[in-house]
Amino acid sequence: MRRRVRNILAAAVMIELLSGATRGRSALYIFGFIVYAGASCRWKINMRMAATALTVAGMILSAAATGFSESERMVRIGLGKDLPSVTLSASDWRLYDSINQDPVLSGRGEITFQAVTATEASAGAKAEGGITTGGAIIKSISAAGICSRSGPFRLLPGGPNQVMIYAGKRYRGLAELLLDGKGRLTLINVLPLEQYLYGVINCEMPAGWSSEALKAQAVVARTYALKNLGKHQAEGFNLCNDVHCQVYGGLDREHPNGIRAVRETAGEILTWSGQPIDSVFHASCGGYTEDVANVWAGEVPYLKAVSCSTDDPASLHFPLNSLYREFALIGPWLSDRPQALCRRSRAYRWHHMLTMPQAERLLKDKVPLLSGRNGSGKLIDIRVTGRSSAGRVTAVEVVCSNGTYMIERDRIRSFLGGLKSTLFVIRTSYDKEGRARAFGFEGGGWGHGVGLCQAGADGLARAGWNYDAILKHYYQGVSLVKPDAGGEECSVSPRF
Ligand SMILES: [Zn+2]
Ligand SMILES: [Zn+2]
Incomplete structure (x- = not known):
């Protein structure tokens, strides 16, 4: 010793x-x-x-x-x-x-x-x-x-x-x-x-x-x-x-x-109440970002849903306030490719198809009703049962012959085989007997939709916005703290 x-x-x-x-x-x-x-x-x-x-x-x-x-x-x-x-x-x-x-x-x-x-x-x-x-x-x-x-x-x-x-x-x-x-x-x-x-x-x-x-x-x-x-x-x-x-x-x-870009912003960070913010971002939002509460959990004052659109008359008026209207309108809005700031993104609009056998294979091990010990049920349908005022799906119901299974919020993406986002509608094809044959997912954007929309940030920059304004658009109410600017203090320690 x-x-x-x-x-x-x-x-x-x-x-x-x-x-x-x-x-x-x-x-x-x-x-x-x-x-x-x-x-x-x-x-x-x-x-x-x-x-x-x-x-x-x-x-x-x-x-x-x-x-x-x-x-x-x-x-x-x-x-x-x-x-x-x-x-x-x-x-x-x-x-x-x-x-x-x-x-x-x-x-x-x-x-x-x-x-x-x-x-x-x-x-x-x-x-x-x-x-x-x-x-x-x-x-x-x-x-x-x-x-x-x-x-x-x-x-x-x-x-x-x-x-x-x-x-x-x-x-x-x-x-x-x-x-x-x-x-x-x-x-x-x-x-x-x-x-x-x-x-x-x-x-x-x-x-x-x-x-x-x-x-x-x-x-x-x-x-x-x-x-x-x-x-x-x-x-x-x-x-x-x-x-x-x-x-x-x-x-x-x-x-x-x-x-x-790093040098021209040397030392600058975003803060809320003097602390660095949780600066989550995603590739593209598809036209409207999402409140963190609808994706993961909890309330974060600066992670709220904001518009990522220019004043496009064809756009939907977010936030959506009627459940029935949004179901009827979100599909056409996705199909119409409105002039959102992130429209140059590869995944601005996307399609994904699951045939009934593919959906059965995908969900067999994930839905206890389809692989239960007391006999397996059969997959009947996949339905959207919840949607946020930002247009994203917050709940999906898997209808089986022996009951229903619910999946919520951001888990929906991986659950349904890696969808790019939860901003989608399902267009289901039925056979003559009315049985579901295939599920067409028509969606917009890539990622969880919370915080900064990267493609939207590029869109705003092309429209002449500076980075300060871009950041304060996607993270509402935050401060950009510059070194030696005499702004609010930020207690950040680099050490454990
Ligand atoms: Zn890590
Ligand atoms: Zn966007």
Whole structure:
């Protein structure tokens, strides 16, 4: 234990030296390592706990050691987890562990990390002259040598490009390797938030779209990131790199237009009551967005249904207020292709057909009435039984020979085989005996319909709106907080 505390204090001093930080910040680093020590004593050596605690100081260490400005907000993006091994490469690199002040290895080209057991590492360490501290071990192998350490490791790319390559993709920033509770590796890309956004924006919106739409998307992506910093806290990083959080493709997905949009909105986020908003968005709404309460649950004051149409006389007058009228009118409105702002979207209007045998196959395992233990019922019909004032289907009834089954809100899309949206009508074909033969889904838009309509944002930008106005249209009542603008304060912490 004494040795551990000694190591911890040595590491704190090392960080101090590397970062050249102020006294106040030094206290923060040491505090982080005391948390680490506490975690280690109380719960024995648990690398996952240790990794999380280390992030208190790690982000600042990363900033110092890579030359990022200390004032830059850093984010930790999970590129992979539950991995038995990870191979990274860079034109040249330095490898740090969490204890030693100097790099434990430096080299060029590829380096492979493996999760190994303490016994394996101990045997290897003797042969290789390495140091092991027990518990879980990461072993790194490169042309420059082999080393086994208790991790985490940080790989800092050097050279003129300062990029690392993982699985054929290039990334800015540095790589961090953690061991999870199961002895597998987690790979994290640590980099400034703004540079992370360079690799996000064109994964979420085409680079050729209007500059004001791209700027709106940049603010949305930044707000989303800050709102969700704790989403993967238990795994030791802030956000993952796929649709669960935001798609992040690294350097290879960057485009000058996207980078310009991020830079021209640097630091700007959307807030409500001083907090970053839940900036959900979708590809296209089909003409009218939706209240979050009709899609998931709960009331959110800025996630209300809004029009995504120009003043088209052929449009329906939303919000719809009569159940009977909306059933009669929503079909023609979908067929007429009104001049909504998102009309250029590929999925502005769509069709999907399910024959009766296809529908039976699709629903057999989902509807207990069709696969019940007490004899199976037969599918008779699929009907819309609820629709919101924004025109979206909120309830569908599956009529079976032995009863009915109800499905509601956004689950309807996946339940019916992956419909693009819940903005649809069902046109059912019947045979001469009046039995349903096929279900034609005629719909509009792509996605849940809540928050910003991306294609609509591009439509508004083409109509001359700026990104501020676009955002405040889709998220009603929010504030756009600009750095140094003297606006409302926003209490966002990048740290766990
Ligand atoms: Zn995620
Ligand atoms: Zn729209």
